[in-house]
Amino acid sequence: MEPQHGDRPHSPGPSVHPIGFAAGVACILVGLIINPKLIAPIGAAIAIVFGFLWARDATKEFRGAPVHPVQPERGGPPPSTDAAAVPADQGEAAMPEPEPGERFPRSKFLEFSTLGLGGVIGGLVTVPALGFMVIPAYRKQGYPMVDLGPLTNFTEGKWFVTKFFMHPETGDVSHRTAYIRNNGFLNGKPSLTIISNRCAHLGCPVQPNGPVQDNQAKEIKGKNGQEITMIPTIPAGGYGCPCHGGQYDSEGNRVSGPPVRALDRYDFEVVDGRLVLGKPYSVAHVDGEGKNARIHKYKLTGPGEHVDGWEQIFYPLQPPH
Ligand code: FES
Numbered sequence: 001m002e003p004q005h006g007d008r009p010h011s012p013g014p015s016v017h018p019i020g021f022a023a024g025v026a027c028i029l030v031g032l033i034i035n036p037k038l039i040a041p042i043g044a045a046i047a048i049v050f051g052f053l054w055a056r057d058a059t060k061e062f063r064g065a066p067v068h069p070v071q072p073e074r075g076g077p078p079p080s081t082d083a084a085a086v087p088a089d090q091g092e093a094a095m096p097e098p099e100p101g102e103r104f105p106r107s108k109f110l111e112f113s114t115l116g117l118g119g120v121i122g123g124l125v126t127v128p129a130l131g132f133m134v135i136p137a138y139r140k141q142g143y144p145m146v147d148l149g150p151l152t153n154f155t156e157g158k159w160f161v162t163k164f165f166m167h168p169e170t171g172d173v174s175h176r177t178a179y180i181r182n183n184g185f186l187n188g189k190p191s192l193t194i195i196s197n198r199c200a201h202l203g204c205p206v207q208p209n210g211p212v213q214d215n216q217a218k219e220i221k222g223k224n225g226q227e228i229t230m231i232p233t234i235p236a237g238g239y240g241c242p243c244h245g246g247q248y249d250s251e252g253n254r255v256s257g258p259p260v261r262a263l264d265r266y267d268f269e270v271v272d273g274r275l276v277l278g279k280p281y282s283v284a285h286v287d288g289e290g291k292n293a294r295i296h297k298y299k300l301t302g303p304g305e306h307v308d309g310w311e312q313i314f315y316p317l318q319p320p321h
Pocket residue numbers: 199200201202203204241242243244245246257258259
């Protein structure tokens with residue numbers, strides 16, 4: 001009797017390799033966002049290994065390697081093991097002989113060509129879309145050193161609202177504001193307090209709680225010709241956020257409202273008598289003030305995220321800034 005389709009073994013059998021391959025691809029995508037230097041290569045390695053194993057399984061029949069087919073499920077009692085074993089070279093052939101001249105069944109050829117074509121089309125559609133989605137987020141990342149002009153412009157003991165461009169070529173999107181006070185010298189080195197105006201709740205721009213002397217605003221040029229605006233201010237009452245009422249003292253410590261930590265600050269250098277702004281960093285809180293301040297400093301973290309205390313366990317990963 002002709003074997004029915006449902007009685008034929010399924011080949012190849014189930015395998016974890018496609019799942020491993022998918023996990024590798026997922027790892028690459030997550031790694032591109034979280035840690036492109038470590039997690040993405042690990043994901044690539046996983047995808048390559050499992051992809052290779054998957055392809056090897058799928059092509060076993062064509063390569064003539066032994067296949068271990070999965071038998072279809074059948075009802076009824078399990079086959080008896082009492083019958084005497086039949087030698088392999090006797091009895092009926094287990095599989096029908098191939099047609100003369102037929103090496104690969106046509107159904108298999110069509111099955112693999114359809115899958116292969118589907119994979120190629122899927123790749124052609126998905127890879128460029130993913131690339132356009134992910135790559136722009138990684139271009140022009142990082143924080144350039146921003147020249148803010150001669151240090152002597154920053155009168156000792158006074159605060160200045162200082163507006164500058166992080167990447168002048170990108171226009172207003174890179175416009176930033178920092179509150180800067182020259183604290184004089186500490187151990188022979190210049191000391192400055194440079195506080196970011198990004199609220200530590202959701203990122204709104206905080207404002208000084210005190211007069212901003214717009215009539216004394218000064219426009220200066222950075223070393224590369226970029227425009228910098230300096231406006232004297234007296235943030236006697238610290239800083240306030242207009243969005244949800246977050247309040248900070250003049251060192252940027254949270255005083256009240258929804259912010260979860262102090263205001264971020266900037267690193268700096270003084271090069272040839274000019275103030276050069278470096279990378280921003282996050283601050284849990286500041287003890288003391290001015291040149292005597294002890295800053296509890298952390299890697300730059302998103303608004304609303306704790307950097308210390310037990311709550312920090314909720315923010316284990318940081319996307320690139
Ligand atoms: S964004 Fe500043 S308090 Fe909410």
